Amino acid sequence: MDMPQLRLVDSKTSVTKEKILDAAEGLFMEHGFEATGLRQITAEAGVNLAAVNYHFGSKEELFQAVLTRRLDPMNQERLALLDRLETDARDQPLTCEAIIGAMIIPALTLARDKARGGKNFLRLTGRAYADPAPFIRQFLSHQYAPMIARFKAAFGRTLPHLPARELSWRLHFLMGALSYTLAGTDVLKLISELNPVATDNDELLLRRLGPFLVAGLQAPLADLSELSELSAKPKAGRRGVRPA
């Protein structure tokens, strides 16, 4: 039988390949990229050491594969949500809440789905955002550029009074608070020592982040005229900190 080429090799996604991805995801999340060894990964995955270079080529390419596996679908989900909001609203501009929701909800969904890495994976991406390694920065730019451009345009329509440059800044702050929150470091404990927050409830977390970001985006413009006063070196403090 001249069966058409259904027997494909690419869609195979061999078992070892995913075992490596799973193990690498957890270890990269916990110790970071540089501090995680290939031997730890392959040991936890139960595969041979050489399997990484065979299936992925290098450690860096493995790291990118770990990220794309989850990030790509999530960003597509974000764009799909935004698309739907815009077509539903016709010409009317969207609310800030709605747009931010389109950014947050896919992340929330991912955080809940333990089969897709859960919040551990989000911590990994939050960490990657602060990594200066060129291959990471380049990868993230290429991965996020289209999504962020679309959302920036959406915010621009919703906040027409805001100069483009100001919007760029505020989006930067927004991404900071978001990725930092998703990274979920233990600075949290540092802030609220006596009333520890339930870190397992990511829904509440993002639900509280929303209003914070909305208010920040809608904040009145800064008055840049009289800024030299505060920034001046404080004159002789009378009751200062004891230099013991």
Next chain:
Amino acid sequence: MDMPQLRLVDSKTSVTKEKILDAAEGLFMEHGFEATGLRQITAEAGVNLAAVNYHFGSKEELFQAVLTRRLDPMNQERLALLDRLETDARDQPLTCEAIIGAMIIPALTLARDKARGGKNFLRLTGRAYADPAPFIRQFLSHQYAPMIARFKAAFGRTLPHLPARELSWRLHFLMGALSYTLAGTDVLKLISELNPVATDNDELLLRRLGPFLVAGLQAPLADLSELSELSAKPKAGRRGVRPA
């Protein structure tokens, strides 16, 4: 020549010690802790390899020394500023702007002072905030705990209507946006491709961050009653988010 040597060894800091600190500061900032080798550091500092372990004990202790050199004075400055504001205001509660200013201004001053590392150093600390390495987390907690506690109390007096737990969250978001902004990764370019921001003007940067954070802190409380709607896997939403 009986000229008394002018106490060249200011037993506090030898020349090589500071050369190492300077070189390490730059390299840690650029490549991160794990990715920076002691041989790079000592080569750039022009000192012997063993000098690091002789003067600092280990690589980890060197890293902590790099951080404390700048961070300690900055946090003391923050506390001194807050102290002065509170004594000036007597019993009156401070404004959000003022408290945030006390956090931001010392960072701004440090960013301007190139002799103290400038903004490069701030990028290093922003990076350290996202690092999961236990010794880094422990060090930062110990270093920041008193300062954050004081500022949290100040915010609590200014925003009495805000539940303590909510305030903890918002402080977390605030620290996220702040440290992320200070880290100053190139995601900035990603957001504003066509209107690149002048990254050298840190004063304007932090001046714009202020209103964003003030508005976020003063945001109305989240309505936590009907939160299952948005987060739920696409069902039927009222207006806005509607699943396909």
Next chain:
DNA sequence: AAAGGATTCAAACAAACGTTTGAATGTTTC
């Protein structure tokens, strides 16, 4: 069954890692 490609495996690779050593040099104190 034989061939051929895909995958696994143990072993080794060179390079880099942080740290230690012991002698050589510099500096201060008696």
Next chain:
DNA sequence: GAAACATTCAAACGTTTGTTTGAATCCTTT
């Protein structure tokens, strides 16, 4: 001047790093 301490230096320590190799094994196709 000599003893005592502080610092520098070259060299090597034992691991660990990411990557490569070549043969063994599995699986599909002829």
